[in-house]
Amino acid sequence: MITIWGERIAAGLCVLVALFMGYVAWDFPAHGEQFPVFSCAAIIFISILMVIRTVTTPAAFDARFRAVFSIEQIKPLLLTAATVVYVLMMFELGYYTASALFLVAVSYVVGVRNLKIIALTALVTFPLMYAFFELFLHADMPRGILI
Numbered sequence: 001m002i003t004i005w006g007e008r009i010a011a012g013l014c015v016l017v018a019l020f021m022g023y024v025a026w027d028f029p030a031h032g033e034q035f036p037v038f039s040c041a042a043i044i045f046i047s048i049l050m051v052i053r054t055v056t057t058p059a060a061f062d063a064r065f066r067a068v069f070s071i072e073q074i075k076p077l078l079l080t081a082a083t084v085v086y087v088l089m090m091f092e093l094g095y096y097t098a099s100a101l102f103l104v105a106v107s108y109v110v111g112v113r114n115l116k117i118i119a120l121t122a123l124v125t126f127p128l129m130y131a132f133f134e135l136f137l138h139a140d141m142p143r144g145i146l147i
Helices: 002-023 036-058 071-093 095-110 116-135
Strands: none
Touching: 002 036, 002 071, 071 095, 095 116
16 A cells, blocks of 8 residues: 555655756747646646645555565656656757667666667667658757767
């Protein structure tokens, strides 16, 4: 069972991450901040509902906190951290370089270890991404020190 304090800590961490991501998105050009800020506001709202639930229905929660983690329980946290690092590194390394590293990291985290499959995915995906964003949409994807 989930503990009351575990639920509250999770809600607080979600609020902190949403506030940070909303702050970063606030400076996006051409009204690009609208969807990220809306998403962050939704995360904060749901987190507040989580805290309210711990107050209104405390019997639904176990009183003891058990910090026992397995790799399966940590995977969502690793994927979230990888996504945050990906977004931040996109502006340092460039969109395509950061996306390639993100593909390899996420594949490893979810359990794909076959390098041929990862390489084939990259060989198909990245030219299509380039064609779609650069040639079709004429979007200037972030450029970094590598590409």
